[in-house]
Amino acid sequence: MTRIVVIDNHGQFTHLEHRALRDLGIDTELVDNDTPPEELDADGIVLSGGPDMDRIGNCPDYLELDVPVLGICLGMQILAAELGGTVGGGDYGGYADVNVDILDEDDPLLGSLAPETRVWASHADEVKEVPDGFTHTATSDVCDIEAMSDTDRDLYGVQWHPEVAHTEEGEAVFENFLAICEQ
Template sequence: MSDRPLVIDVVDNGGQWTHREWRMLRYLKVDTQIIDNTTPVSELRELDGLILSGGAARVGLTGELGNCGAYLELDIPILGICAGHQFMARHYGGDARESPEPEFGAMDIELIEGGGAIFAGTNATQTVWESHNDEVHVVPDGFFITAGSPSCKVQGMENEAGDRFGLQFHPEVNDSEFGKEMFENFVAVCRARQGED
C-alpha cells in the first residue's frame, strides 16, 4: 500500500455547490483541489479519483462538458454528480436529455438491488436534494441502475467494473440524508484501488 495521501480532485463544471464537494473531501482527510473543466489531462496531478461536479450546462441539450470526456478515459474511479452523471452516461453510449418532470428540492429515492458501492450502509429509501432539468434516460452498456424515483428512473448508476458512478442528485447538499456516507464510500473505493497499485 502506498504511503502517499489519497488524491481526489473535483472538476468544476460551473455548479453552484462544487465547493461543498471539495469541502466534504477535505473533511474526509483527502488531498483535494478544485480544477477547471478545461484543464488538460497532461496538467492533472497523480490522482486516485476524480469527481465531475454538477453545473449549469444542459448536457441533455448540448452534450458537452469541457474536457470531461478525456478525464473519463483515465484509469481511476470517477464519480459524476448531476451534469457530471449525465455526461458520463452519454460518453459511454447512454442517453441524457430533457426531463419530462424536472426536479428541484428534497425528493425521496429508492435503492435498486442494494444500490451498489456508493449507497453501501444507507437506507433503501432516502431523501436527497435535486436540482436538474435534464436526466439520464438510457444507461450505457456495462452500467446498472442503483437508485430511482417515480419521476426519474436513473437517480444513480454504476458500471460493472466498479469504478464509474453517477448520481443525479446532489449528495454534497446537507438535505441529502446520506450524502456524507456516499462520499465516504467513494473515498473507500479510491483507497482500495490505490492499495492495488
C-alpha cells in the same frame, strides 16, 4: 494519501463538493474542466454538476485516465452521454427533495445507504438510458434513473447532490467513493 480531484463544471454547488471531501480529511483539489488530463494528479475524480452539456471542457478525456469517477448531476449525465447512454429533459424540472429507492444493496457506492433515502436533486435533465456496462442503482417517482454504477470500470453517477445539507447520508456517498478510490 488518496487524492480526489473535483472537476469544476461551473455548478452552483461545486465548491460544496470540494469542501465535503476536504472536511472528511481527504487530499482534494478543485480544478477547472479545461485542465489538460495529463495535469491531473488523482486517485479519483468527481465530475461536478453544472449548467449544461455545452460547457463540459475536457471531461470526456478524464474518463480515460483509469481512475474511479463519481459523476454528480451533470457529471452523471456526462458519463451517460459519453459512454453510449441517453440524456434528455426531465419531466419534473428544477430542484426538489426526493425520496430515492436504492436498488442494489451490494453497490459499493450506494449499498450502505438506507433503502429509501431523502436527497436534494435537480431534474431539468436526466439520464434516460444507462450505457452498456452500467447498472441502474437508484430510482424515484420523479426520475427513473437516479443513480448508476459500472463497478468493472469504477464509474459511478448520482442525479442528486450528496454535498448539500438537504441530502441524507450524503457524507456516506463521499466516504464510499473514497473507499473505492483506495482499493
